[in-house]
Amino acid sequence: xxxxxxxxxxxxxxxxxxxxxxxxxxxxxxxxxxxxxxxxxxxxxxxxxxxxxxxxxxxxxxxxxxxxxxxxxxxxxxxxxxxxxxxxxxxxxxxxxxxxxxxxxxxxxxxxxxxxxxxxxxxxxxxxxxxxxxxxxxxxxxxxxxxxxxxxxxxxxxxxxxxxxxxxxxxxxxxxxxxxxxxxxxxxxxxxxxxxxxxxxxxxxxxxxxxxxxxxxxxxxxxxxxxxxxxxxxxxxxxxxxxxxxxxxxxxxxxxxxxxxxxxxxxxxxxxxxxxxxxxxxxxxxxxxxxxxxxxxxxxxxxxxxxxxxxxxxxxxxxxxxxxxxxxxxxxxxxxxxxxxxxxxxxxxxxxxxxxxxxxxxxxxxxxxxxxxxxxxxxxxxxxxxxxxxxxxxxxxxxxxxxxxxxxxxxxxxxxxxxxxxxxxxxxxxxxxxxxxxxxxxxxxxxxxxxxxxxxxxxxxxxxxxxxxxxxxxxxxxxxxxxxxxxx
Amino acid sequence: xxxxxxxxxxxxxxxxxxxxxxxxxxxxxxxxxxxxxxxxxxxxxxxxxxxxxxxxxxxxxxxxxxxxxxxxxxxxxxxxxxxxxxxxxxxxxxxxxxxxxxxxxxxxxxxxxxxxxxxxxxxxxxxxxxxxxxxxxxxxxxxxxxxxxxxxxxxxxxxxxxxxxxxxxxxxxxxxxxxxxxxxxxxxxxxxxxxxxxxxxxxxxxxxxxxxxxxxxxxxxxxxxxxxxxxxxxxxxxxxxxxxxxxxxxxxxxxxxxxxxxxxxxxxxxxxxxxxxxxxxxxxxxxxxxxxxxxxxxxxxxxxxx
Numbered sequence: 013x014x015x016x017x018x019x020x021x022x023x024x025x026x027x028x029x030x031x032x033x034x035x036x037x038x039x040x041x042x043x044x045x046x047x048x049x050x051x052x053x054x055x056x057x058x059x060x061x062x063x064x065x066x067x068x069x070x071x072x073x074x075x076x077x078x079x080x081x082x083x084x085x086x087x088x089x090x091x092x093x094x095x096x097x098x099x100x101x102x103x104x105x106x107x108x109x110x111x112x113x114x115x116x117x118x119x120x121x122x123x124x125x126x127x128x129x130x131x132x133x134x135x136x137x138x139x140x141x142x143x144x145x146x147x148x149x150x151x152x153x154x155x156x157x158x159x160x161x162x163x164x165x166x167x168x169x170x171x172x173x174x175x176x177x178x179x180x181x182x183x184x185x186x187x188x189x190x191x192x193x194x195x196x197x198x199x200x201x202x203x204x205x206x207x208x209x210x211x212x213x214x215x216x217x218x219x220x221x222x223x224x225x226x227x228x229x230x231x232x233x234x235x236x237x238x239x240x241x242x243x244x245x246x247x248x249x250x251x252x253x254x255x256x257x258x259x260x261x262x263x264x265x266x267x268x269x270x271x272x273x274x275x276x277x278x279x280x281x282x283x284x285x286x287x288x289x290x291x292x293x294x295x296x297x298x299x300x301x302x303x304x305x306x307x308x309x310x311x312x313x314x315x316x317x318x319x320x321x322x323x324x325x326x327x328x329x330x331x332x333x334x335x336x337x338x339x340x341x342x343x344x345x346x347x348x349x350x351x352x353x354x355x356x357x358x359x360x361x362x363x364x365x366x367x368x369x370x371x372x373x374x375x376x377x378x379x380x381x382x383x384x385x386x387x388x389x390x391x392x393x394x395x396x397x398x399x400x401x402x403x404x405x406x407x408x409x410x411x412x413x414x415x416x417x418x419x420x421x422x423x424x425x426x427x428x429x430x431x432x433x434x435x436x437x438x439x440x441x442x443x444x445x446x447x448x449x450x451x452x453x454x455x456x457x458x459x460x461x462x463x464x465x466x467x468x469x470x471x472x473x474x475x476x477x478x479x480x481x482x483x484x485x486x487x488x489x490x491x492x493x494x495x496x497x498x499x500x
Numbered sequence: 501x502x503x504x505x506x507x508x509x510x511x512x513x514x515x516x517x518x519x520x521x522x523x524x525x526x527x528x529x530x531x532x533x534x535x536x537x538x539x540x541x542x543x544x545x546x547x548x549x550x551x552x553x554x555x556x557x558x559x560x561x562x563x564x565x566x567x568x569x570x571x572x573x574x575x576x577x578x579x580x581x582x583x584x585x586x587x588x589x590x591x592x593x594x595x596x597x598x599x600x601x602x603x604x605x606x607x608x609x610x611x612x613x614x615x616x617x618x619x620x621x622x623x624x625x626x627x628x629x630x631x632x633x634x635x636x637x638x639x640x641x642x643x644x645x646x647x648x649x650x651x652x653x654x655x656x657x658x659x660x661x662x663x664x665x666x667x668x669x670x671x672x673x674x675x676x677x678x679x680x681x682x683x684x685x686x687x688x689x690x691x692x693x694x695x696x697x698x699x700x701x702x703x704x705x706x707x708x709x710x711x712x713x714x715x716x717x718x719x720x721x722x723x724x725x726x727x728x729x730x731x732x733x734x735x736x737x738x739x740x741x742x743x744x745x746x747x748x749x750x751x752x753x754x755x756x757x758x759x760x761x762x763x764x765x766x767x768x769x770x771x772x773x774x775x776x777x778x779x780x781x782x783x784x785x786x787x788x789x790x791x792x793x794x795x796x797x798x799x800x801x802x803x804x805x806x
Binding site for chain 1: 551552660685686687688689690693718721745746748749750751752783784785786787788789790792
């Protein structure tokens with residue numbers, strides 16, 4: 013009896029396995045052709061319908077047509093279609109009268125639901141494809157007058173250049189503005205992205221950025237690219253005989269308009285780093301940061317570093333009044349002090365083409381927002397500032413930097429010129445607090461992104477900058493440092 | 501030129517060896533064709549069915565693997581699986597066309613023989629060579645195409661040309677001992693196209709070396725009577741492109757879901773022992789990999805003639 017039961021169980025098991033095998037064969041799914049399953053099940057069903065009825069083999073799954081099939085990506089009829097108003101009847105009828113070898117078949121036997129699925133996929137794929145097509149490559153210089161004409165015709169029912177779009181030319185560079193205009197996720201822009209031409213895009217972008225002065229007559233902000241000190245530290249700023257830096261509002265209004273409109277540049281102004289955790293010791297603050305997780309190769313690169321300016325490595329104590337060399341007198345800035353603001357205040361000066369970061373110390377940091385790319389690494393001399401580009405996301409500034417000199421990164425990280433550091437500058441709702449979040453990525457060094465944040469307080473409104481003077485050839489600057497008598 | 505007995509001996513040896521190899525490989529291919537000979541009906545494939553596989557010579561190895569995987573011993577080979585492409589960045593269409601003509605007139609020595617060996621080794625026989633002749637072909641070029649595909653073992657050249665081009669082809673197939681296959685489409689609005697019985701009869705009347713490559717999908721979509729046409733003109737039909745569609749310019753469907761009488765046609769060939777090759781060709785959609793879809797459609801045909 014036991015033997016019989018065992019045999020029955022075995023047969024049942026074998027049958028179950030066979031049934032599963034058979035099922036597996038019928039469930040084969042041509043992922044290579046169909047691509048990954050889309051998160052939206054309705055859209056996924058539409059895509060599969062487009063394949064199942066044979067449309068994809070001629071018109072292409074992504075509307076890159078094959079052979080003599082109509083190019084649906086650029087078809088005017090598809091562009092004029094609204095919810096199947098034109099495509100639906102055409103699918104039902106086909107195109108029997110044609111000069112082509114094979115006429116477009118008719119699909120009169122399909123249900124309305126199936127027709128709707130085909131239409132849905134055609135529009136979705138067209139929007140995705142045209143978005144890619146129109147946002148690839150640099151933004152061409154367009155005709156602002158023609159752009160205004162297009163804007164008045166197609167955009168003005170929802171948008172006003174001096175209303176909701178006020179300041180948009182400063183918020184976005186040309187490429188970002190183009191991408192924002194055409195973003196297919198914005199449903200009301202679907203018709204635009206399906207129909208607008210590349211020239212129209214360039215024209216509208218030029219129109220929306222029409223206030224942008226040419227490079228030759230654009231007011232510059234180089235007068236603030238020296239050095240700053242904040243008034244909280246220096247007392248009377250006028251005592252040094254330097255002219256006060258011109259207040260923002262006295263500069264040409266097309267450069268920046270602080271406090272006006274939509275507060276596009278809430279970042280603007282001076283900031284001081286907070287370090288309450290460390291009670292004056294930055295190590296105290298950073299000790300709470302999550303330690304960097306390095307790859308084996310990354311860990312192997314890490315080596316102890318000392319301050320390159322330190323010419324007295326034995327760190328022996330010096331008596332008060334005893335002179336000694338504390339710096340090599342370099343006028344540049346090295347180390348993370350450029351990327352990570354230290355205890356000195358720093359000022360953020362946004363303009364159309366760049367955001368300038370200047371600090372109480374030598375040099376400034378240029379963060380380019382004009383849409384340029386990083387140059388090849390071979391053309392960057394690694395430095396403490398590297399090469400930074402940025403985009404605006406609302407009021408947040410998103411910075412990407414490469415080309416940093418090799419060295420240590422806060423909380424056990426490491427950097428090389430290839431390493432990317434992303435920074436997000438976010439001002440709190442009260443406008444008085446700034447958080448900069450740093451995220452370091454480098455597949456050769458980090459096993460996962462290494463991230464931490466610093467918080468800052470806004471410098472009082474009358475804070476301003478002193479010029480920082482530095483002459484690396486001056487022996488006094490290098491050597492005549494006499495530490496003051498320490499507090500007892 | 502003088503030739504020693506030793507040289508002559510070498511020449512004969514090489515010639516005999518090459519001929520022996522080709523004969524041996526041809527025998528292998530013939531046997532392989534039988535791989536898809538089912539109850540007296542010779543099946544094969546139009547590789548257009550592998551929609552995901554670009555028809556370029558670089559993919560020929562993958563094509564052959566798929567044909568074997570699908571149990572096919574015979575194929576209609578499009579010229580693009582064999583010939584190089586000259587289109588590319590900085591090359592105009594006319595320049596590329598000129599280069600292709602030059603290549604056809606002077607292919608690398610032993611090129612077609614090498615392709616033939618690839619196919620023979622896998623046991624795949626070329627039934628027909630698909631190429632769309634048009635006005636850009638010179639007479640020498642047409643001859644060169646026939647010469648080349650004959651080396652591949654093709655019995656004819658098939659194309660989607662219209663009646664005007666067909667007239668120009670009349671002198672060519674006979675002198676190469678081959679046929680020209682007329683492939684019908686379903687454009688009833690084009691008087692030059694092969695789409696209905698009258699136009700196909702007109703084409704066949706141009707030359708005894710012309711044969712029909714009757715496409716059952718297109719003829720059904722053009723409201724043609726496939727069974728009637730086969731019964732009436734079977735002696736002028738070299739092969740069928742077997743696929744399914746709905747009438748009245750209807751859409752393509754999986755086999756058995758449309759209006760093409762596939763089962764009847766295959767059984768007519770089987771029962772009458774007509775030497776008509778049934779080449780599977782379809783363009784209905786599927787979520788399955790194409791190799792599996794070919795398996796399913798081939799299985800439908802096998803059961804039809806079982």
